[in-house]
Amino acid sequence: MTNAESKVRECVAQELSKLKPAEGGAYGPEQLAQALRRVTTQCGPDLAEVARLATAQDGECSAAPHFCRYALLAYQDARVSAWLLGWPEGNPGTEIHDHGDSHAAVAVISGTVRETLYAEHGTQTVRDLPAGSIVRIPKEYIHKFEDERVGSEGLSLHLYSPPLARMGYWGYRPDGTFGRAGGWDAAAESKAA
């Protein structure tokens, strides 16, 4: 881990540990967005340094696009987890996914990140999120993230509450209908490991 990453983890942990206890053990999207506002203000210089380093690691993206996404687990406790995710040029973005039982909020630290939201029947809404954006993502949302355009190397900070433990993957079937196509479960993965 780089020095900049260690400083980000320290700062994010310090800010998130100040959160008031969560009702029912988890935070809603608005509380997560408020926490992100504080984290991005307090940890701004450290986040900017990580953004610079993360987006400089672009050498292997064209050869192995699925593996060039930058990801750092910045914090986790019983109530909330925080991931820093990078979207280098040439990255194909995430799969279409939900977040299981977790609400989320996302702050864009650098670049412009494109989010596509999917209704249950597959209708898409696209929103481009420039640096400084903070968006709330209720647990009902199905979406995907990707870099928005050539030359825009994004970095974003994602909070999940409760900590992200399950995800569903969605897609279009051969007959054109939209539905859940698989999933990821942290508990099953750790048992298998």
Ligand SMILES: [Fe+2]
């Ligand atoms: Fe997501």
